[in-house]
Amino acid sequence: MFRWEFFLEIIKKPDNIPIILLIIALIVYTWIALYKAFDNDKRLAEGRPVWEAEPHNQEKVHTWPHLLNIEFIAAIILMAGLTLWSVFLNAPLEEPANPGVTPNPSKAPWYFLGLQEMLVYFDPWIAGVLMPTIIIIGLMAIPYIDTNPKGNGYYCWKDRKFAISVFMFGWFLWMILIVQGTILRGPGWNFFWPGEYWDVHKVVPLVNVNLYELLNIDPKTFWLIREMPALILLGLYFLLIPYIVSKIYRKFYEDLGFARYTVTMILLLLLMSLPIKMILRWTLNLKYILVTPWFNI
Template structure:
């Protein structure tokens, strides 16, 4: 029974499967349109944001970690002192997303009935900060301090052997909060995964309030009024950031190979590296010629693809499906939205190109360190 559970989880957690499932489920859990909302209602996914949903989710996570604790393989990664924050992250993120969404659903219903959100109160009816807020802050501070002290007494801070530049551990992992970026390195070169995308994440997040022109849902929990924004944010944050951290921490073993949580980290696991560049597909496989020696000619097809995706595609969208959006938010906001949005979605796209076509690079110019 437990073994079946373990092998099912191992199979499900393979990035190809788990990532696909999460990508499909994100718009169902956070439905951005009426159609998705209908499916969400029909499948009963909205029940996740009720009390039974909370208990079911917490129960599943606890079952997973308890089984993991007694599993000889998962035990090793799970009980590393520095990995405890990930367990904490999984629980707290689930709980707080649940909290926010359940409050949002309550408010959505109130707004539909023409009522004010639950947070609303009479502007003249205020409370004094002393003592009403100061006491709450004090209690929160004490409780959190107690939690930290208990954590500190129970778990010693990790200290491995002294630094030795001559012996590289396998796998070498960045601190846990950067493991999403390290996981991105599987699909993109460091200049994108380590520099450009982190910059885009920072600037893209800062751009959110300027791009999101929807005035509704300011100052109270709500979902329906802002469902497209919440859906995109949740996909980027929950799947492309937090879930990649979980993959990087628990599912990546020696040589950064994938291992299910209950699998043994075999350092000799052989994974075929048969990835092919787009230019090789184009010149060698389609035209049966060698690669041209001129770099620009060789990679011309890649440049066309990237140019089409980043420049032609937004123009095409602006003239068709996003016409109303383009007219509403104007060219500057639209360009930023497309730049950050298409960059974000280039990650799952590249993942699937890799998994289905073994595509290594769309543009491959290792001579200039310019690989996309």
């Protein structure tokens, strides 16, 4: 049941205001970027020069006054904004620190809320160490795996459909996790709908099971045998899918070459593993697919 007072209570928290601004900024800037990309598509289709190549955009002007006075105005607006913000919103007082009693909910800083959300679905070792490392390495690897020469110096959708959609997917996934961690995760890191009262007493049934439990395999079986279905599943996921994709999109595969294609597919499949795991958790209450004595997936 949606109740405005509970919704506003969460929205109005001084800590949450930046996240609200983030939602607005996210929508506005994504819209601007895509609008310009589609605009360039249209120009290319009509045979006109892209927006960046228009004569008035090619013209060179002096930094002073053209750039600096824009920056000056931006500085003024920022100052006014910060002044008003500090006048109207005070930093909240929280509980006295006590190592024996952590606050409930214990939330990471906003930029880590995506990671914290991932901890719900993955082993801490994977969500906390492996995935962030792969995210950083993956971002660093983009210039080496994306060798598409089209779109250099301008921005358009048609030439870079794959790159833009993958980026948009990852970008929105991460932002949605941050927004969800801020607004929808309440005491006990339980999920609360907008406008629902954040009840510290809320009890959520803990009925998550591992894959072998779903398949009714005796947990006391030797782990390698017990995890056979999981290993096969993961093998299919990481080997079969790239193989099939390479057969279907032959050109895509040939453009990239084997090494680049493999790296791209591994990164893509890892990215997709998060929403897949989330959906499996919501539908099948799946805790882990693979359970080994050292780590779980």
